[in-house]
Amino acid sequence: MINIPYFKQAIKSNIIFLAIFTIILCAFLTVISTVFTPTSMVGIESAVNGTFASNIITGTTFVEFLSNSFYALMAILFPMLYSIIVGNNLIAAKVDDGSMANYLSTPVSRRDIVISSALYLILSLLLMWIIASIVGITVANITQPDSLDVDTFLMLNVGVFLFHFAISSICFVASCIFNNSKHSLIIGGGIPLFFFIVNLLIKVSEDLEILKYITLTTLFNTSNILAGSDYIGDFIILAVIGIVLYVIGIEVFTKKCLPL
Amino acid sequence: MIEINHLTKDYGDHRGIFDLTLNIKKGEVYGFLGPNGAGKSTTMRHIMGFSKADDGNITINSLDSWQDKEKIKEFTGYLAGEIALPNDMNGLQYLKLISKMRKMKSFDYADELLEYFKINPNTNIKKMSKGMKQKIAIVATFMHDPDVILLDEPTSGLDPLMQERFIDLVEKEKQKGKTIFMSSHIFEEVSKVCDRVGIVKEGNLIKELNMDALRNNEEKTYIAKFKNDEDLKKMAESYPNSTIGREKELSITITDENINVLIADLSTCNLTYLKEKEKSLEEYFMKFYEGDGDD
Incomplete structure (x- = not known):
């Protein structure tokens, strides 16, 4: 099912991106944890009142504050950029520059190569969020003792991981379908970034609420997770989208004609 | 295979x-x-x-x-x-x-x-x-x-x-x-x-x-260059399949069994040189490409 030497190579080739984006994510998490105090929030809220930031930066409890800042912006954008870059690198870039021919000249099947690649992307995102969870809890313990609702925080991370599982499946399926990086990035990068921008627009203006039906970010509903209700269905949908698109990507790459 | x-x-x-x-x-x-x-x-x-x-x-x-x-x-x-x-x-x-x-x-x-x-x-x-x-x-x-x-x-x-x-x-x-x-x-x-x-x-x-x-083609082509026109004409008549090239050159194609006869005939002539013309793959290749190059 997976080819160990190829999987190890996928790790070696992409670990630098994983490290960079995980560090960025953890840095933001740390900074945000440090600036939060219930009283400072009142100050920030009055300072940004009337600007578009007032719709983003709100919240009185620590986890609420995180969900409206970190989980509304950085947690969406940075892992998304990671998936776009790495998703393209894993398949389409190798077909585009011809280096895939070297691997396909060995008895390792296309299926094993594409499954190893998919697994790397999924597991690396999982690792990213495990690290972020550990860092988040550790930093909160130091800067905000006893103020973090750990269960809710972990559930936010489960949700955001599933969201990125679905996003990465879009990047991956595009990488498997297209034979050059350009088209793979236009589709595999364009769709996720479109979701991100629509998500921002919705936050800026309530009139644009209707747009929530065209972006996957809707399925990562932080207020539902905070309220502890109605989020399981969203999680399942995200997981199903991810599984379906990864399977399609694997099947397409296994069966298509390659211009190598 | x-x-x-x-x-x-x-x-x-x-x-x-x-x-x-x-x-x-x-x-x-x-x-x-x-x-x-x-x-x-x-x-x-x-x-x-x-x-x-x-x-x-x-x-x-x-x-x-x-x-x-x-x-x-x-x-x-x-x-x-x-x-x-x-x-x-x-x-x-x-x-x-x-x-x-x-x-x-x-x-x-x-x-x-x-x-x-x-x-x-x-x-x-x-x-x-x-x-x-x-x-x-x-x-x-x-x-x-x-x-x-x-x-x-x-x-x-x-x-x-x-x-x-x-x-x-x-x-x-x-x-x-x-x-x-x-x-x-x-x-x-x-x-x-x-x-x-x-x-x-x-x-x-x-x-x-x-x-x-x-490589082992039994038919070979030789090119002989003559010092005078009489010898050239004489040889061209004895070998009707041969072609006269530029500057008193004659290319003669024979099978290997006739090589001794050819040498005997040539020995009566005044020659500048005699060489074998190699039939290369390139020649074949060019023939096939140039032959119908205008389609």
Whole structure:
């Protein structure tokens, strides 16, 4: 099912991106944890009142504050950029520059190569969020003792991981379908970034609420997770989208004609 | 060993391969000759199972090149026409990776080949010259000692010395009984090692030549240059099939059994020189290309 030497190579080739984006994510998490105090929030809220930031930066409890800042912006954008870059690198870039021919000249099947690649992307995102969870809890313990609702925080991370599982499946399926990086990035990068921008627009203006039906970010509903209700269905949908698109990507790459 | 049956892949605009049928026997070295864009690489890519044919099929050792592509690769080595090695590792790391993916038990032959081609594999592939990359790719093609070897323009990018070494290597593999399918547009390398040569044009096989027959052709052409016109005329009359060239040159085509008669006849003439005109593969090739170049 997976080819160990190829999987190890996928790790070696992409670990630098994983490290960079995980560090960025953890840095933001740390900074945000440090600036939060219930009283400072009142100050920030009055300072940004009337600007578009007032719709983003709100919240009185620590986890609420995180969900409206970190989980509304950085947690969406940075892992998304990671998936776009790495998703393209894993398949389409190798077909585009011809280096895939070297691997396909060995008895390792296309299926094993594409499954190893998919697994790397999924597991690396999982690792990213495990690290972020550990860092988040550790930093909160130091800067905000006893103020973090750990269960809710972990559930936010489960949700955001599933969201990125679905996003990465879009990047991956595009990488498997297209034979050059350009088209793979236009589709595999364009769709996720479109979701991100629509998500921002919705936050800026309530009139644009209707747009929530065209972006996957809707399925990562932080207020539902905070309220502890109605989020399981969203999680399942995200997981199903991810599984379906990864399977399609694997099947397409296994069966298509390659211009190598 | 390699059977290509009515292979067709149409890329439009007369590009592709059309109803190509070839049969390469076990232990044979088959040369595939044609200009750029004739369909040589396309044929190779189909043998390797990268592309699926519109029509027809290919079998290697009775295995289908599309259905059983993984099994075929266990005993096949392939050198791509355009070398594209991964850029984020050095040569040795690349060869080790490929050897692991091939589940090779020993790296000895790879070391031997690295020595043979005088390669330092510890250089980053990104920093390697085209020739260096080509050599690394050649090692990757041969290192698992495959029974079937597919070479797509193998010597492009190699300096003359290394081309020579490469041809020697192919010769050695041929002695071991390997089946080799090699595409090229360089006549010398093909005529040196190949048993048979197929000439391909616009995706069609237009001629197959047996190189042994070409090398040991019993019919030879000699060119004699005479000192005077009388001798020239006399010889031209005795050999009606001969043609008079420029400056008192006469080219005479005879079979080997008549060589003594020819020499006896020539001994009565006053000659400047006598030489054998070599019928090269190039000549054949040009004949087929120029012959209907206006269609």
